[in-house]
Amino acid sequence: MNILRCKFIKEKDMIYISHLDLQRLLQRSLRRAGIKVSYSQGFNPHPKISFGQALSLGTVSFGEYIDIELDEVISEDEFLTRINNVLPDGIKFLKAVYVDKSVPSLMSSISHGSYTLKLKINNDITIDDIKSKVKKFMEKDEIVFMKKTKKGKMKEVNIRPLIRKLNAVLLDDSNLILNTVIATGSSGNLNPSILLEKFKEISNLDIDMENIKIIRNDLYIDDGKKMITPI
Known part of the structure; x- marks a missing residue:
């Protein structure tokens, strides 16, 4: 083999x-x-x-x-x-x-993904203000998202445990760049768009959700001590 x-x-x-x-x-x-x-x-x-x-x-x-x-x-x-x-x-x-x-197979071993989120905001705000909003967002114990089940019912899901890292790295005019590491595997998976929806809601930032670029930088395996790439 x-x-x-x-x-x-x-x-x-x-x-x-x-x-x-x-x-x-x-x-x-x-x-x-x-x-x-x-x-x-x-x-x-x-x-x-x-x-x-x-x-x-x-x-x-x-x-x-x-x-x-x-x-x-x-x-x-x-x-x-x-x-x-x-x-x-x-x-x-x-x-x-x-x-x-x-x-182990890729599907069973990959647990997280790192992403760069490029977006436009319509607020008059500084990068320090955004970093403060990110900090408060990450300090929350619960961030609830309403998820539709296969049976069509709505279910509350706490996505906070699925967010490992979130950082604001650049603000240039209205262009904001966020870096994040989120659950991206069979045992837990968070769509970056959902993360942005909740961040927009909680931070009160006027994010243009129709003008977002999402980049997956890499995938990771959590070996219990650190996160490593599959190869």
Whole structure:
């Protein structure tokens, strides 16, 4: 069993393709690159490819991950060269490392993601004032969000435990940049847009929610002592 764990970026026009379309695109690209991927057994075999937490449509990412099981052994450098030669502009593989089959899957091990949030505000306010609002926001024990369940009912969810870090790093005219680390995994997941909605509500900042750019910088595994990237 030869499992390659890979890191790739998703940007430009590629941010507008869905996770399902991304899966299909990468499967086609692997075939075009002549890379022999392992397939499952049974009536409907499928390629043994698995991803980390799916990326929201319209989000740029510099830290996406995928595990690919191969039927051959090729060097990491050769893999990167062959796959990048056939990928469309906006998707590029940055790193590939063979991992042991005992390594937990990406979906089960990834717990957090770091994001940069670029937004416009219509308040006459200083960066120190915004940092003060961020501090008060993070000091709250509860930040309640009303979530719609699969049965269509509304349920209160405390999202505060899902927010690990939130910092205001730059204010230039009306352009504000926030950095955050939030839960991004199977055991807990917070959409950055929901974080911004609650921050806007609690801080009373006039944030233009129609003019937001969200960038996923990387994904992390919490090993109990520190947060590490999957490779």
